[in-house]
Amino acid sequence: MRAMICTGLFSVLAAGPVLAQVSTGAVAAFPACLAGLRTDAVEAGVNRAVVDQALDAVAVDDRLLAVSEVQPEFKTPIWDYLAFLVDERRIADGRAMLAQYDGVLRAVEARYGVDRHVIAAVWGVETDYGKETGGYFLPHALANLTCLAERRTKFWRGELIEALTLVERGDLALDKLYGSWAGAFGQTQFIPSTYARLAVDFDGDGRRDLVDSIPDALGSTANYLKRAGWESGRPWMIEIKAPAGYAGPLGRKQRLALADWNQRGIRRADGARLKGQGKAGLLLPAGPAGPGFLVFDNFDAIYAYNHAESYAIAISHLADRLAGYPALRTPWPTDDPGLSRAERLELQKLLIAEMYDIGEADGKIGPITRAAIAEHEKKLGWPATGRAGRRILKALKGG
Numbered sequence: 001m002r003a004m005i006c007t008g009l010f011s012v013l014a015a016g017p018v019l020a021q022v023s024t025g026a027v028a029a030f031p032a033c034l035a036g037l038r039t040d041a042v043e044a045g046v047n048r049a050v051v052d053q054a055l056d057a058v059a060v061d062d063r064l065l066a067v068s069e070v071q072p073e074f075k076t077p078i079w080d081y082l083a084f085l086v087d088e089r090r091i092a093d094g095r096a097m098l099a100q101y102d103g104v105l106r107a108v109e110a111r112y113g114v115d116r117h118v119i120a121a122v123w124g125v126e127t128d129y130g131k132e133t134g135g136y137f138l139p140h141a142l143a144n145l146t147c148l149a150e151r152r153t154k155f156w157r158g159e160l161i162e163a164l165t166l167v168e169r170g171d172l173a174l175d176k177l178y179g180s181w182a183g184a185f186g187q188t189q190f191i192p193s194t195y196a197r198l199a200v201d202f203d204g205d206g207r208r209d210l211v212d213s214i215p216d217a218l219g220s221t222a223n224y225l226k227r228a229g230w231e232s233g234r235p236w237m238i239e240i241k242a243p244a245g246y247a248g249p250l251g252r253k254q255r256l257a258l259a260d261w262n263q264r265g266i267r268r269a270d271g272a273r274l275k276g277q278g279k280a281g282l283l284l285p286a287g288p289a290g291p292g293f294l295v296f297d298n299f300d301a302i303y304a305y306n307h308a309e310s311y312a313i314a315i316s317h318l319a320d321r322l323a324g325y326p327a328l329r330t331p332w333p334t335d336d337p338g339l340s341r342a343e344r345l346e347l348q349k350l351l352i353a354e355m356y357d358i359g360e361a362d363g364k365i366g367p368i369t370r371a372a373i374a375e376h377e378k379k380l381g382w383p384a385t386g387r388a389g390r391r392i393l394k395a396l397k398g399g
């Protein structure tokens with residue numbers, strides 16, 4: 001049986017002091033809340049036996065609540081985010097997947113009009129092509145959130161009922177409902193309500209299985225992007241260079257025609273004038289000195305998948321790399337670039353060799369690894385930032 005808690009999140013908990021404020025009142029009311037959930041699920045049409053099987057083992061889990069309450073205290077620079085999500089391994093693995101699932105991806109592309117490299121990029125970023133789909137049993141996680149979270153309890157309740165309804169409909173077996181603490185699951189991490197609404201049976205076996213059927217998962221992802229407004233054959237993002245000190249229109253929603261951007265001195269990253277139709281917004285995530293991007297309507301469809309511009313930039317760029325386009329031309333404005341997953345693992349092994357107690361090296365940079373980095377920075381007489389970057393890696397390697 002899979003662990004209830006995946007290791008990446010567990011390292012956050014092991015840090016110690018972060019504990020959710022679960023009131024004794026909410027804990028006392030937990031059995032009644034659970035009984036209410038059973039009634040709701042049965043009323044929604046889920047067989048009593050499925051409901052019982054799903055919820056019989058559910059208990060108060062304050063570690064899960066702690067994870068759900070953790071605020072990202074560490075602001076990740078965009079170059080760290082991209083170095084991690086668009087590293088050489090993810091590009092190589094993605095190209096291998098494009099070859100292995102060429103027939104499926106082309107069929108999906110033909111049916112939904114969504115570029116297959118973008119679909120593969122979503123798959124790669126969401127679960128590392130199906131390798132990291134999450135270890136929480138959804139009924140357990142969602143029942144805890146419904147009964148004990150301080151906010152969005154109606155939302156969690158709805159997701160729990162939807163998850164059980166997927167089992168009732170025969171899309172999935174109950175023991176396939178493993179995912180993130182927030183209920184996203186399967187190859188491309190749909191939450192149950194999205195699954196119910198947008199999942200498709202692409203392989204035609206009569207079930208919508210986004211856990212074990214890669215054709216279903218890729219088809220469903222394309223269907224999602226199409227429903228979010230994807231336009232076939234149109235661009236999503238292009239790298240550009242802004243003039244020094246650029247201070248004109250900025251942002252995803254400030255759309256101008258490419259001719260207007262030309263007039264404002266925006267050029268393709270290789271210096272050529274912009275060509276083509278359609279309007280685009282300008283993103284300069286690290287200011288005019290760093291890489292810039294013109295983003296089109298299709299970028300917004302990617303943004304709909306996970307509301308963060310850095311996420312949509314990562315998907316867009318990974319898709320380009322999978323399609324054979326080069327790395328970004330303009331370097332990020334930093335003298336301490338971010339690390340790939342392989343380098344993060346190497347950094348942790350070096351910290352362990354220096355006798356820092358950070359547990360096992362897993363390539364995931366959590367609070368414990370950051371604390372060790374900060375310690376080592378102090379030892380070197382550097383400002384203690386706790387950031388996993390190229391400079392500290394080099395120092396630990398003795399370079």
Ligand SMILES: [Ca+2]
Binds near residue numbers: 208
């Ligand atoms: Ca199917």
